Amino acid sequence: MNLLIIALSTLVALEFFFIMYLETFATKSSRTAKTFSMSKDDLANEKINTLLKNQGIYNGLIGVGIFYLLIFTQNYNGGLLAIMFYIILVALYGAFSSGNKAIFFKQGSLAVIVAVLLLIQMMM
Template identity: 40%
Template sequence: MEILTLFIVALVAVEHIGIAVLEIFAPAKTQAEAFDMPLDFVKQKNAQIALSNQGIYNGMLGILILAMILLFTGAVLKTILILLMAYIIIVAVYGAFTATKKILFLQGLPALIALVLVAIFY
């Protein structure tokens, strides 16, 4: 069950890397649809800068999670993963209140599932 748990956590990491790719490299139309934002807003230079900045954070979070899986084991890894999954859940709740409700389900729910699995099975 530990391997399945780490696989689910790795999927959360890959999801954040994918979100980073959308935020940094996707065309404005794709970004507007993905993030429930008006296209006119997303096309603005400042909005593109903000999305790219947010993308760096999401990408680095995904890379950090993967690195932690590779570098640590046991109780240390469990603690790190619980903290990172809790962080993602908190950010998803904030995003649901400030941006779009779907963030709660697309980012928060996978992190919650991973958190529960880590807490119980790792």
């Protein structure tokens, strides 16, 4: 089960690095517009562009935190569980605040699976 947790946690980290890429480096791309249901005109707005870039850094740091725990700590379960709960809460907030429930499934599904696996492993 430990290997499965590591593999899925790595996928979560990579997902957040991809989100960072869209928000920070490909801010004005058609892929970013489609992903976030925004128009290219919205993305051309400098204020929105700055907000997305800032948010992208936060998302990238979530990925860094996951990799840090997996690589540099021996007992990563508690820290990893905290990050997964954070991701789940953020995904829930995003889904309900935007009215787009798909956000939760896109952003939070893997985190839910990892959290459940971690809780099972911690109870054993």
